[in-house]
Amino acid sequence: MDWQGFVKDFKEMALYLAYNTNVDAIVYLKEDMVQRLIDEFGAEGVKKRIEEYPRQIDEPLDFVARLVHALKTGKPNAVPMFNQELNSWFDSHFKYDVERIGGQVGIIANLLANLNFKQVIAYSPILGKKQAEMFVDRNNLLYPTVEHEMLALKKAREAYRESDPVKVNRIFEFRKGMKFKLGGDLIEVPHSGRFIVSSRPDELRIETKDDIRPFLPKIGEMVDGVILSGYQGIKKFYPDGKTADYYLNRAKRDIELLKRNRDVKVHVEFASIQDKELRKKVVREIFPLADSVGMDEAEIAHILNVIGYPELSDRIFNYNRIEDVVLGGKIILDETNLEILQIHTIYYIMYITRSSNPLSEKELRSSLELATILAATRASLGDVKSPQDLTVGQKVPYNEQGEYVKLRFEEARRRIRTRGYKIVITPTRLVKQPVSTVGLGDTISAGAFSSYLALLKRKGVY
Numbered sequence: 380m381d382w383q384g385f386v387k388d389f390k391e392m393a394l395y396l397a398y399n400t401n402v403d404a405i406v407y408l409k410e411d412m413v414q415r416l417i418d419e420f421g422a423e424g425v426k427k428r429i430e431e432y433p434r435q436i437d438e439p440l441d442f443v444a445r446l447v448h449a450l451k452t453g454k455p456n457a458v459p460m461f462n463q464e465l466n467s468w469f470d471s472h473f474k475y476d477v478e479r480i481g482g483q484v485g486i487i488a489n490l491l492a493n494l495n496f497k498q499v500i501a502y503s504p505i506l507g508k509k510q511a512e513m514f515v516d517r518n519n520l521l522y523p524t525v526e527h528e529m530l531a532l533k534k535a536r537e538a539y540r541e542s543d544p545v546k547v548n549r550i551f552e553f554r555k556g557m558k559f560k561l562g563g564d565l566i567e568v569p570h571s572g573r574f575i576v577s578s579r580p581d582e583l584r585i586e587t588k589d590d591i592r593p594f595l596p597k598i599g600e601m602v603d604g605v606i607l608s609g610y611q612g613i614k615k616f617y618p619d620g621k622t623a624d625y626y627l628n629r630a631k632r633d634i635e636l637l638k639r640n641r642d643v644k645v646h647v648e649f650a651s652i653q654d655k656e657l658r659k660k661v662v663r664e665i666f667p668l669a670d671s672v673g674m675d676e677a678e679i680a681h682i683l684n685v686i687g688y689p690e691l692s693d694r695i696f697n698y699n700r701i702e703d704v705v706l707g708g709k710i711i712l713d714e715t716n717l718e719i720l721q722i723h724t725i726y727y728i729m730y731i732t733r734s735s736n737p738l739s740e741k742e743l744r745s746s747l748e749l750a751t752i753l754a755a756t757r758a759s760l761g762d763v764k765s766p767q768d769l770t771v772g773q774k775v776p777y778n779e780q781g782e783y784v785k786l787r788f789e790e791a792r793r794r795i796r797t798r799g800y801k802i803v804i805t806p807t808r809l810v811k812q813p814v815s816t817v818g819l820g821d822t823i824s825a826g827a828f829s830s831y832l833a834l835l836k837r838k839g840v841y
């Protein structure tokens with residue numbers, strides 16, 4: 380795999396990222412910690428709350444129920460917490476093992492800057508000091524500000540505002556094979572992954588502030604691509620009477636502004652949105668303005684559930700069959716008129732695009748290859764600090780289901796209608812003892828989208 384070729388291309392590329400960055404306070408869960416939580420709240424109470432399936436964490440039992448549910452299924456998930464009074468409960472129950480930069484913007488900014496991109500412009504409407512100082516110390520990592528009515532790109536680490544709050548998410552990393560008892564049932568965690576308690580502080584607004592907005596057309600011209608995420612942080616209501624629609628309309632306008640002077644390609648990184656109405660709106664209103672979207676296996680099921688395909692959604696969630704993911708992917712691509720859709724799952728990564736896509740299947744596979752090497756590097760080392768680190772990821776073998784996955788994929792291609800589409804997969808390079816798993820999907824998507832753009836540029840079609 381010629382990842383060196385991509386790294387060379389990246390040196391000439393600039394990307395703009397918005398909107399979310401936060402601190403990830405990570406807890407590496409141990410069996411006894413889970414057991415203690417269940418014993419504290421009682422197995423029956425936990426089971427009952429799992430059935431009720433709270434979509435936000437308003438009290439500790441909501442957390443325990445959703446965590447145990449995530450452990451049972453082994454699926455990645457994130458649940459919002461609006462009530463800041465719960466912070467003290469969490470802090471008295473857990474010691475955080477590490478604090479790292481989080482949020483799609485935070486994770487992707489550091490990754491791309493360390494891969495020596497020409498320029499990475501990272502925007503987040505709030506940027507406290509502690510937050511800014513989690514950005515890597517690189518001159519190619521910039522934050523947009525306005526000085527003398529002109530756009531001024533400042534080194535991201537130095538662009539903080541003292542008074543801005545710092546948003547802390549709690550991340551619970553769990554590992555395959557962990558066992559615990561829920562009443563009479565012995566549960567074994569089927570896959571490694573993470574459960575996120577996403578804090579939603581009162582001050583949080585997902586938007587481009589009015590000072591920067593007029594410069595979005597210029598930024599769109601300056602960069603080779605845009606990665607947007609964070610829509611999951613939009614709330615239904617705000618104290619000043621504004622609603623989700625207000626911020627969604629602004630978000631739509633942001634994309635139009637970025638594309639105004641030049642049709643710059645926009646990737647949206649999807650994340651778990653518990654509120655079904657908001658989820659549907661993001662899919663129906665934001666996706667059609669994007670060129671590319673990335674998501675994980677739980678998220679494709681969540682999306683299909685709200686756009687009218689609940690049975691297919693359940694099948695993907697429960698059986699994770701590759702042909703169902705292909706079917707679901709085709710539906711999302713067509714209904715939201717995307718150029719390309721990328722789905723990352725524990726065993727494989729997939730691109731679905733139209734047969735008219737200028738890239739060949741081989742080229743598309745090489746883009747996914749780069750993505751899985753990046754993820755394997757991050758999983759092995761904790762961070763990708765330089766392009767040379769990729770030699771580590773390249774040595775990680777494909778997962779043991781890799782050959783089976785390829786076979787099932789070829790079978791699916793024969794069985795379902797794929798004429799009119801180009802669909803490619805690559806097995807993941809799964810690291811057995813990952814440093815952490817949070818952010819591996821963001822890493823995959825950033826690598827896939829950037830290398831996709833690099834290939835289009837090489838061909839002279841972008």
Ligand SMILES: Nc1ncnc2c1ncn2[C@@H]1O[C@H](COP(=O)(O)OP(=O)(O)O)[C@@H](O)[C@H]1O
Pocket residue numbers: 455571573674675676723724725726727754755758807808809810811812813816817818819820821822823
């Ligand atoms: N141990 C591992 N080694 C390499 N890649 C992994 C490992 N665990 C997970 N991955 C990859 O990371 C992806 C996680 O994506 P996602 O759920 O979107 O995470 P996040 O949103 O936290 O970035 C999985 O789909 C898989 O492809």
Ligand SMILES: O=P(O)(O)OC[C@H]1O[C@](O)(CO)[C@@H](O)[C@@H]1O
Pocket residue numbers: 399400401403480481482483484486548575577578609611612650817818820821
């Ligand atoms: O929804 P939020 O609060 O912006 O958080 C996004 C979460 O997703 C991640 O970016 C991983 O994809 C975490 O680092 C972060 O905690």
Ligand SMILES: [Mg+2]
Pocket residue numbers: 649650674675820821
């Ligand atoms: Mg993700």
